[in-house]
Amino acid sequence: MNDLTEERKPPVATTGILGWLRINLFSSWFNSLITLFVLYILIQFVPWILNWTIFAADFKYNFNGEEIINREMCSRVLDPETGGACWAIIYVRFYQFMYGFYPREEVWRVNLSYIMLAVAVVPLLFDKFPLRKHFLKFTYAFPIIAFFLLNGGLGLEPVSTNKWGGLLVTLVLGCTGIALAFPLGIILALGRRSNLPVISMMCTLFIEFIRGVPLITLLFFGMVMLPLFLPEGIDMDGLARVLVAVTLFQSAYMAEVIRGGLQAIPQGQYEAARSIGLSYWQMNMKVVLPQAIRISIPSIVNTSIGLFKDTTLVIIVGLLDLLGIGRGALADTTWLGLAYEVYFFVSLVFFIFTFAMSRYSLYLEKKLKTGINMGAD
């Protein structure tokens, strides 16, 4: 055998588990120190949290096997030394967490909306989804269907929005805000870059004003001042007023994110589009925006996550979103002192949604990086 061409295996120390450990965790004395420190924290913390949230926790029954109906029956109240979380409060209030005070005999409408939301959103997110074109038709129709389903009308019993609450309000605010802010943001971004000074100035003013003001201020504006602008006799629903505020807020941020994407599109793309005869709108819809939006997807998702969490601020103007329902539960004297459980649960629900969004954004980033579509240019 020829020694020169013989393939040698890499040194043992750089492959396998040991190699991995060495490269990733113990590559220098400083890294080793950090690794040991993190390990120590994990060993201290993980078993404790698992124990508290699961092994020592009460779900429906306490350690005596009794169904828990008030705080005095929770294991951790009976025996603070050994008892874990008392999830009974979540069980008892689960309906409120999911639907607020939506009438029970009508709740199928909310459930149906939740299911349809999933059917509407998933094909939107994945471009390889089978029969995507047809599903997307449903996606566009969904807001109208959901509006009548939740709100009533067309033969359905009307359910006033002040009965809505919990996850329902959180999702309505988050989804509507994001969905409406997207087209509005595009128009604002295009407007800000317009050659017509009046349009560009108006869009810039609007964007900068909204971005310069805290969301809470806008919420108060929606609640207190918006009715003053409406013609007399027209009473706008409280949730709708908050939605206006949330949408305006989000569209300003969306506009800036999309403007960033627009700035990355080379001048040559505009010139080529113009030279083959496309109009201003055709050029934007077919050539410029598809590329600009693709570039800005990570930031779009990022601001959307921000909005989703910021919807909790509506508690200030009296809407009971998920967090609001949680705080209501805490004020109930039968369940006093179970704040950990409530905040843990509310955080978990928010985390599930925002984590999904952030994973989706990562997935897209990877796909766009390895994807052939954007090619060399």
Added chain:
Amino acid sequence: MSEDSIISLKNVNKWFGDFHVLKDVDLEVKKKERIVVCGPSGSGKSTMIRCINRLEEHQEGTIVVDGIELTGNLKNIDSVRKEVGMVFQQFNLFPHLSVKENITLAPIWVKKMPKAEAEELAMQQLEIVKIPEQADKYPGQLSGGQQQRVAIARSLAMKPNIMLFDEPTSALDPEMIKEVLDVMIDLAEGGMTMIVVTHEMGFAKTVADRMVFMDEGRIVEQAVPDKFFNNPESDRTKLFLSQILNH
């Protein structure tokens, strides 16, 4: 403006801010005529041909293309752009669209052509530029020469009467220049009216009916290739030719 003139620039002046880019430019182009424009970098060649399809606005003088005068009138601009195709130095293909979609975009949206018909048209144009097998690829997967040929096909799909080329081969590696020039020669032989900004003097000698030399915003000299290359009048032309032919 003479009878069979299809492009006519009269006394055209243009400024970028205070900078006078085009100075009293006069140019008449007849139907089916092939013009090659050359001159030092920064002399205003691109600006001049970009004024012809209104990618740039001129401030003084008149430009008439195929009987349409270029003014602020948006309708006129749209109709002129339908008549005039343009090929850029940097290709400017749409990277998010496949080759076929790049070509069908304008026929479908500007001419409202049915999709199937537009696709057939796209395939015909790709045959003309000799890369029908690349129809479903994306621009990023093609070589520079192939991309430029797609760009030519994209322009041709709008059935323009006039084609403008702005240094179509200067961004290409040497081995790809010929494939693009060959396509352009075919076009010229097919009777297309062409204005080509290029420094490919071999191409100019074979194809051009007339050479136009620009320097510092002016058209310094216009002549048939034979006279232009062998017996130029202006000293500046001589200097330019000696630089470009001897390097």
